[in-house]
Amino acid sequence: MHDKQFMKETLQDSAHAYKEGRMDRRTFLALCGASGVALNAVLAGDAEAAADHVVMWNWGGQSEECHGSAIGDAFTASTGKGLKFDTSGPLEGKIKEMVDSGNVTADVADADLFNAVSLGPTGHLEPIDYSVVSKDKTLPGYALEHGVSVILYGYAFVYDTEAYGDNPPQNWADFFDTAKFPGMRSLYKWANGSLEAALMADGVAGDALYPLDMDRALAKITSIKDNSLYWGSGSEAHSMVVNGEVSMGMVWQNRGRNIENDTDGRYKLVNNQALAMPGAYIVPKGNPAGAAVMQFIATAQEVPAQLALLDCLGMTPSNPAAFGQIPDDQQDYAITSAKNIDKIVYNDPDWWGKNGGDAVNAFLEAIS
Amino acid sequence: MPALTRHIHPGWLIIAPLLVLVMALYLGPILNILWLSVTDPEPGFGNYAKLGESDALIRIVWTTVRICIITTLFSVTLGYSIAYAMVHCHQRQKNYMLTLLLVSFWISILVRTFSWLMLLGRKGLVNVTLEDIGLIAEPIAFMRNELGVLIGMIHYMIPYAVLPLLVSMQSLDMRVMDASRNLGASGSQTFWRIYLPLTTPGIVASTLLVFILSLGFYVTPAVLGGGKVLMVAEYISVQLLVTLKWGTAAMLAAIMLMGVLAMLWVMSRFMKLSTVFGGAAR
Missing domain, CATH: 3.40.190.10 (Periplasmic binding protein-like II)
Incomplete structure (x- = not known):
C-alpha cells in the first residue's frame, strides 16, 4: 500500500x-x-x-x-x-x-x-x-x-393538450385513471419513480411513501398494463411522447422543456407530485x-x-x-423553484439502496 | 523431434497460437461465468434452485424460447423461398438479389430496429396512410408488443437464414431432378421427395444459426417490445448492471449455453453435424 x-x-x-x-x-x-x-x-x-x-x-x-x-x-x-x-x-x-x-x-x-x-x-x-x-x-x-x-431531477409527466385540453390531468391519480383520461401511458422501465407514482395514485401521501408497499404499487401498475409502454432511457421517453405514441408520459422533468418545444406546446409538463431524485x-x-x-x-x-x-x-x-435565484423562464421546469417546491415529494435513497435490486426485478416481472 | 512429429502432426504448430488464444480469451471467461453461477452470492446451487422457485424466471426463459422458435420458423421458411428464387433465376437477377441481401446484412441492427418504428409505429407511415384513406379508425398496434419484436427479429434474421440455404442449394446436382421428372414424377413430387430432402443439411444449418443467434437478442426486444417483452439477454444485462445479482445473470447465461450445447447434441443423434457445417456426408 x-x-x-x-x-x-x-x-x-x-x-x-x-x-x-x-x-x-x-x-x-x-x-x-x-x-x-x-x-x-x-x-x-x-x-x-x-x-x-x-x-x-x-x-x-x-x-x-x-x-x-x-x-x-x-x-x-x-x-x-x-x-x-x-x-x-x-x-x-x-x-x-x-x-x-x-x-x-x-x-x-x-x-x-x-x-x-x-x-x-x-x-x-x-x-x-x-x-x-x-x-x-x-x-x-x-x-x-x-x-x-x-x-435533483424529477419524475414528472407530460400530457397531450389536444386530448385533454378542456380538463387537464393534475396528478398521478389522473395519470393512472385510463377511464377518465383514455389513451396510452409511458413509465420508466426500471421501477424507480414508477412505483412511487403508482402509490401516490392509489392514495398514499407523498411524505409517507417509504418503505414502499410493493404489492400495492405493482397492483396499481398492472391495472394499466394494457395501456402502457415502458422506456429505458431519456431519449426513448422523449421519442415515445414526440412521436405521439402516448397521450401521457412519465418523463425526467429536465426533458420537459425540450418536449414542449419539440411538440410546439402540444404536450405540457406537470410537476405536481413530481418525485425529486437526488442525482x-x-x-x-x-x-x-x-x-x-x-x-x-x-x-x-x-x-x-x-x-x-x-x-x-x-x-x-x-x-x-x-x-431563490432560479430564473423566471425556468420556474415551470425546475422542481425546486418557488412555483414547484411545495408540490413535490422526495425520494428516499436509503430505501432504494437497500431494496432497489429486488424492486427492479419485481417490477420487470410484473410488466412483462 | 522426429519422434514427436510422428505423433503430432506439424500442422498443429501452425494453428497452436489460435488455439491458445481461443482457450485464453474464450474458454477462460466462460469458465469464470460458470464459476460465478455457483459462487455468487454464496457457494452452492442456490441460483439454479431459483429456476424452480421463481415463476418469473421460467416465464422469461419461456418467452425467449417461444419468440426464438417463431422467429426461426418464419426466417427459415421465408429464407428458403428467397434462396430458391435466387438459385433458379438468371445470373443478373441473382446478383441484384444477393446485393440487396448483403446490404441489409450490413445495416446496423439499431438502424433497422428504429426504421420499423418509423414505418409501423402508431404514427408511422403505414398507420397514417391507412387512416388517411379511411381503412382504419384506430392505429394498428404493430409495434411495442410481441408482434413488433417478431417482425424486427425475423427481418434481421432472414439474411442469416438465406446464406446457408443458398450454399446448400447451389451444390445440388440438378440432373437428379431431371431424372426424377424423366421417371414420371410431377414437379411438386420432385420438390417434396427429392429437392427438399437433399437440402435438409442447409435447412438444419440455417435453423441452428438463426435459433442460436436469436437467443441472444437484446436491442430489438428492448425497443420494439415497449418494455413488456422481456427476453433473457435483456434480463441478464439488468442483473449485471442495475440489480447487481451477478449470480443470477451467470446462471441464466450458463443455462443458455447448456441449452445450445444440448440442442447440438440432440441434432448430432439424428444426423452427421459435419454435413451441416459443410463437410462431406460419409
Missing part, C-alpha cells in the same frame, strides 16, 4: 515533468511501466489523468459540454486541473466491475444517491470528504457518507486523481455551477442557496 502511494506520487511528479518538457515521453512511459499502479492508466490512454486531470464518468450527449462549462471551467480556474470525460454511463454494475478489476479510470461518477447506499458499504466507493464538500449546500438528508446530491456524485474506490476530486465536487455545489447546470441540462439545483 505504501509502495503504491509512493509510486503514484513519483508518477504525478514525472507527469508534470513530462508536461513541462523536462522529461521525454519514453522515460515517462518507462516509469509508468515500472509502477504497477499507473500501468492501468497508461493502458487506458490517459496517463496524465493521474496527475493533473479529474475524469468525470457521465452519460454523454449534452452532459459532456454542460459539465465542462458549468463545473469544469471554474474547477480549472481555481485548481489548475483539467476535466476529462468517460461518457459510457456509470451504471452500478459498471462501477462495481471497475473497482473489482482494480483498473479504476474514473474519479467521479454522475450517478444516483441510492448508488452510494448500495456500493458504499461494500467498499466500492471513497467516502466524501466533508471538510472540502459542504453538507449545507445540498438538501438535508442528501449528504451521505459515500455520496452527495449535486443536482449524486460518487467516487470509485482508488480513483486516479485521489483527493483532488473532492474540490471538483465542492465546485459543483456552488450556486453559479448549480444555475449553469439548470440552464444547460435542465437539472434542478439541490443547493438551497440557489433556489
Whole structure:
C-alpha cells in the first residue's frame, strides 16, 4: 500500500515533468511501466489523468459540454486541473466491475444517491470528504457518507393538450385513471419513480411513501398494463411522447422543456407530485486523481455551477442557496423553484439502496 | 523431434497460437461465468434452485424460447423461398438479389430496429396512410408488443437464414431432378421427395444459426417490445448492471449455453453435424 502511494506520487511528479518538457515521453512511459499502479492508466490512454486531470464518468450527449462549462471551467480556474470525460454511463454494475478489476479510470461518477447506499458499504466507493464538500449546500438528508446530491431531477409527466385540453390531468391519480383520461401511458422501465407514482395514485401521501408497499404499487401498475409502454432511457421517453405514441408520459422533468418545444406546446409538463431524485456524485474506490476530486465536487455545489447546470441540462439545483435565484423562464421546469417546491415529494435513497435490486426485478416481472 | 512429429502432426504448430488464444480469451471467461453461477452470492446451487422457485424466471426463459422458435420458423421458411428464387433465376437477377441481401446484412441492427418504428409505429407511415384513406379508425398496434419484436427479429434474421440455404442449394446436382421428372414424377413430387430432402443439411444449418443467434437478442426486444417483452439477454444485462445479482445473470447465461450445447447434441443423434457445417456426408 505504501509502495503504491509512493509510486503514484513519483508518477504525478514525472507527469508534470513530462508536461513541462523536462522529461521525454519514453522515460515517462518507462516509469509508468515500472509502477504497477499507473500501468492501468497508461493502458487506458490517459496517463496524465493521474496527475493533473479529474475524469468525470457521465452519460454523454449534452452532459459532456454542460459539465465542462458549468463545473469544469471554474474547477480549472481555481485548481489548475483539467476535466476529462468517460461518457459510457456509470451504471452500478459498471462501477462495481471497475473497482473489482482494480483498473479504476474514473474519479467521479454522475450517478444516483441510492448508488452510494448500495456500493458504499461494500467498499466500492471513497467516502466524501466533508471538510472540502459542504453538507449545507445540498438538501438535508442528501449528504451521505459515500455520496452527495449535486443536482435533483424529477419524475414528472407530460400530457397531450389536444386530448385533454378542456380538463387537464393534475396528478398521478389522473395519470393512472385510463377511464377518465383514455389513451396510452409511458413509465420508466426500471421501477424507480414508477412505483412511487403508482402509490401516490392509489392514495398514499407523498411524505409517507417509504418503505414502499410493493404489492400495492405493482397492483396499481398492472391495472394499466394494457395501456402502457415502458422506456429505458431519456431519449426513448422523449421519442415515445414526440412521436405521439402516448397521450401521457412519465418523463425526467429536465426533458420537459425540450418536449414542449419539440411538440410546439402540444404536450405540457406537470410537476405536481413530481418525485425529486437526488442525482449524486460518487467516487470509485482508488480513483486516479485521489483527493483532488473532492474540490471538483465542492465546485459543483456552488450556486453559479448549480444555475449553469439548470440552464444547460435542465437539472434542478439541490443547493438551497440557489433556489431563490432560479430564473423566471425556468420556474415551470425546475422542481425546486418557488412555483414547484411545495408540490413535490422526495425520494428516499436509503430505501432504494437497500431494496432497489429486488424492486427492479419485481417490477420487470410484473410488466412483462 | 522426429519422434514427436510422428505423433503430432506439424500442422498443429501452425494453428497452436489460435488455439491458445481461443482457450485464453474464450474458454477462460466462460469458465469464470460458470464459476460465478455457483459462487455468487454464496457457494452452492442456490441460483439454479431459483429456476424452480421463481415463476418469473421460467416465464422469461419461456418467452425467449417461444419468440426464438417463431422467429426461426418464419426466417427459415421465408429464407428458403428467397434462396430458391435466387438459385433458379438468371445470373443478373441473382446478383441484384444477393446485393440487396448483403446490404441489409450490413445495416446496423439499431438502424433497422428504429426504421420499423418509423414505418409501423402508431404514427408511422403505414398507420397514417391507412387512416388517411379511411381503412382504419384506430392505429394498428404493430409495434411495442410481441408482434413488433417478431417482425424486427425475423427481418434481421432472414439474411442469416438465406446464406446457408443458398450454399446448400447451389451444390445440388440438378440432373437428379431431371431424372426424377424423366421417371414420371410431377414437379411438386420432385420438390417434396427429392429437392427438399437433399437440402435438409442447409435447412438444419440455417435453423441452428438463426435459433442460436436469436437467443441472444437484446436491442430489438428492448425497443420494439415497449418494455413488456422481456427476453433473457435483456434480463441478464439488468442483473449485471442495475440489480447487481451477478449470480443470477451467470446462471441464466450458463443455462443458455447448456441449452445450445444440448440442442447440438440432440441434432448430432439424428444426423452427421459435419454435413451441416459443410463437410462431406460419409
